[in-house]
Amino acid sequence: MEPVNTDVSAESDGPAAAVDGDTGAGEASGAATLGMIQLAVEELWPESLAEDWDEVGLVAGHPGAEVHRVMFAVDPTIDVIEEAIDFGAELLITHHPLLLKGVTSVAANTAKGKAVHRLIESGTALMTVHTNGDSAVGGVSDVLADALGLQNVAPLTPAANGLPEEGIGRVGDLEEVLTLGDFAARVFGILPSVAGGVRVSGDRDGLIRRVAVCGGAGDSLFGEVRASNADVYVTADLRHHPASEAREAAVNDRPYLIDVSHFASEWLWLPAAAEALGNVLTDQGHDVEIRVSNTNSDPWDFILTPGGD
Numbered sequence: 001m002e003p004v005n006t007d008v009s010a011e012s013d014g015p016a017a018a019v020d021g022d023t024g025a026g027e028a029s030g031a032a033t034l035g036m037i038q039l040a041v042e043e044l045w046p047e048s049l050a051e052d053w054d055e056v057g058l059v060a061g062h063p064g065a066e067v068h069r070v071m072f073a074v075d076p077t078i079d080v081i082e083e084a085i086d087f088g089a090e091l092l093i094t095h096h097p098l099l100l101k102g103v104t105s106v107a108a109n110t111a112k113g114k115a116v117h118r119l120i121e122s123g124t125a126l127m128t129v130h131t132n133g134d135s136a137v138g139g140v141s142d143v144l145a146d147a148l149g150l151q152n153v154a155p156l157t158p159a160a161n162g163l164p165e166e167g168i169g170r171v172g173d174l175e176e177v178l179t180l181g182d183f184a185a186r187v188f189g190i191l192p193s194v195a196g197g198v199r200v201s202g203d204r205d206g207l208i209r210r211v212a213v214c215g216g217a218g219d220s221l222f223g224e225v226r227a228s229n230a231d232v233y234v235t236a237d238l239r240h241h242p243a244s245e246a247r248e249a250a251v252n253d254r255p256y257l258i259d260v261s262h263f264a265s266e267w268l269w270l271p272a273a274a275e276a277l278g279n280v281l282t283d284q285g286h287d288v289e290i291r292v293s294n295t296n297s298d299p300w301d302f303i304l305t306p307g308g309d
């Protein structure tokens with residue numbers, strides 16, 4: 001896998017650069033414990049915002065263990081886990097759960113079991129911030145909406161147990177009318193570079209202003225997108241039938257569709273999440289180094305297309 005290639009990657013000086021705690025501030029200077037970081041995570045992305053089917057929170061690790069380094073990533077793949085171990089992270093926070101469905105074995109000769117073994121044997125804790133991270137203010141779709149320049153942003157589906165500004169997906173307005181082609185170029189430009197690129201359904205010269213977004217797979221939200229009067233919907237993992245039926249049901253040919261990489265759409269959240277957690281821990285006087293994974297865990301490696309421009 002190629003490393004993520006983006007201007008906002010986690011190298012050294014972008015917004016995803018290491019977020020160092022301030023050793024001098026506060027009364028509880030020094031390392032945080034894993035349990036303290038659990039509380040900070042709960043403050044930022046409360047578990048009550050997670051969907052009923054989801055599994056979020058601590059997956060592996062001792063709450064009393066000291067944590068000096070934290071790494072954020074989209075997926076708990078073995079490459080990401082090895083990167084966290086190489087970095088010296090005592091905590092890996094991923095968006096996607098490692099264990100969402102029931103398991104009866106974590107034997108090391110299975111993929112999931114190997115991941116569990118590497119985590120525990122290396123002393124690396126694993127925590128999941130999934131749909132709670134989608135729904136929260138400053139969450140996955142909020143960051144996507146912000147990166148696209150949307151104004152007056154509101155959730156597509158308000159959270160059942162949250163504030164009016166919390167929930168799944170976001171809808172808002174561009175500052176100016178754009179053609180679908182120009183807007184698609186903006187979408188392409190803000191996302192990490194991945195093999196699949198960006199797919200668009202609609203008239204390249206069609207004009208748009210109102211934009212709905214959902215980081216990750218958003219094909220369950222077409223009703224909400226239509227109700228929001230969005231001109232275009234940006235999401236990931238659009239399959240043939242939901243996409244085709246949504247285009248057949250379009251009014252005045254809208255909403256247009258922009259299908260992006262699931263990984264890329266959620267990766268954007270990582271630098272913002274790292275900075276937010278860093279700020280909370282710094283305020284508490286903890287000295288924790290936080291960085292974003294450089295591993296591209298998008299499963300696709302190359303694409304053949306018939307050409308075009």
Ligand SMILES: [Zn+2]
Nearest residue numbers: 216217262266
């Ligand atoms: Zn996802």
